[in-house]
Amino acid sequence: MAKPKHSKNKDGKLMHYTAGALIKRGDKYLLIDRVKPPLGFAGVAGHIDEGEDETQALKREVEEESGLKVDDYKILFEEELNWNWCSKGADSHYWYLFECDVSGEIKQNYNETKSIGWYTVDEIKKLKLEPVWEYWFKKLKII
């Protein structure tokens, strides 16, 4: 496995860098049910590896976690979330959240996801979301 790009945040905590993908088709959003903690339903996201930039990580993670190909993207937010921990030992993550257009067919990644599917806003409101995705959906005023 490649090593996440990292640094110390202003409080001296280990901070990883993450690229996330908000993927919408019609009135539905693509969500995975995560295998690894933090658990919950989430958009596709993952660490930016050493030597990678955020858009390379975005395309790689979308392909790995969903089988889909990113055709176009636009940055929505870029910020440090100092409460967003991960199973690889970081307490903080510096996020690049993109809105993406994708093509291709979904291929489930059983190592990373219990399920993958398209959900309406009403359905998303009833799901147990990973906290960081609850944060993004609220910030975007989707839920």
Ligand SMILES: [Zn+2]
């Ligand atoms: Zn991390």
